[in-house]
Amino acid sequence: MATHTEQLTAAGAATATGTGSAATATVERSAVRLRGLTRSFEGRAVLDGVDLDIPAGQFVALLGHSGSGKSTLLRAVAGLDHEVAGSGELTAPQRVSVVFQDSRLLPWRRVLDNVLLGTEGEEKGRAALAEVGLKGRERAWPNELSGGEAQRAALARSLVREPELLLADEPFGALDALTRIRMHALLRELWERHRPSVLLVTHDVDEAIVLADRVLVLEHGRIGLDLTIDRPHPRSYRDPLLGEYRERLLAALGVTEDPEGAVEAPGRAPSPAVTAADHQ
Numbered sequence: 001m002a003t004h005t006e007q008l009t010a011a012g013a014a015t016a017t018g019t020g021s022a023a024t025a026t027v028e029r030s031a032v033r034l035r036g037l038t039r040s041f042e043g044r045a046v047l048d049g050v051d052l053d054i055p056a057g058q059f060v061a062l063l064g065h066s067g068s069g070k071s072t073l074l075r076a077v078a079g080l081d082h083e084v085a086g087s088g089e090l091t092a093p094q095r096v097s098v099v100f101q102d103s104r105l106l107p108w109r110r111v112l113d114n115v116l117l118g119t120e121g122e123e124k125g126r127a128a129l130a131e132v133g134l135k136g137r138e139r140a141w142p143n144e145l146s147g148g149e150a151q152r153a154a155l156a157r158s159l160v161r162e163p164e165l166l167l168a169d170e171p172f173g174a175l176d177a178l179t180r181i182r183m184h185a186l187l188r189e190l191w192e193r194h195r196p197s198v199l200l201v202t203h204d205v206d207e208a209i210v211l212a213d214r215v216l217v218l219e220h221g222r223i224g225l226d227l228t229i230d231r232p233h234p235r236s237y238r239d240p241l242l243g244e245y246r247e248r249l250l251a252a253l254g255v256t257e258d259p260e261g262a263v264e265a266p267g268r269a270p271s272p273a274v275t276a277a278d279h280q
């Protein structure tokens, strides 16, 4: 647990917007703790007093409608939102890695150099690439990788930093269904080996319940549902108990499934996740 603390200031944002409500982010070696976290854009509150504790080593998924503020929350926890107006109390571990929907590999650096960027220890980088199944691709250029391989490299880049907290914003959202399922298995394997806390932002209800031990739904700027998924791993979509969790989450998201299995959500595209094939 934390022995070291330092102040990150998100207060600049509050000052810049003239709200005068300084937001304080305290970074220390502990799990995530949010109290009354607010974030606003142009005077509109997107996060409206979020209270949340994530114990060290817990795998949490965050669901919510498009525009509900999932990425805003993740960016706040990552300390990437210094320009955003807000207030509240935020504690996060010191070593945080973030994985986004696109791999964000630098095209002019080879894969191993991307993984090592800003760190030392070539052997660690090679080991991380081997862990994600990219042994032998160390000298490849990013444009020689498939989308799934690029996300593997992004995971290796985050691993090599030995994060206490892994923040992942729709990391598999751009991948085809089969690759996504393989990446689910990989992410869970990596988590089991390294045990960081994970906050995974996703639109995909099935991804959330197959991977996470706790699923949150963000609504009206707060955590509207906080569901513990008490099923052993590896999980199967066929598990009828997972079906009950799915229904509760879909209901919280305002999505209804008709008896034919079609998904209806007013004004929203159906979630492809709901029809994803069993990966077991």
Ligand SMILES: Nc1ncnc2c1ncn2[C@@H]1O[C@H](COP(=O)(O)OP(=O)(O)OP(=O)(O)O)[C@@H](O)[C@H]1O
Pocket: 041, 042, 046, 064, 065, 066, 067, 068, 069, 070, 071, 072, 073, 203
């Ligand atoms: N930099 C910004 N400037 C202005 N408004 C913003 C900014 N970032 C986010 N917003 C607004 O805040 C709201 C929440 O955005 P956010 O990206 O956090 O939602 P989300 O739940 O992650 O959405 P999605 O699932 O579509 O990615 C949206 O209405 C968005 O337009």
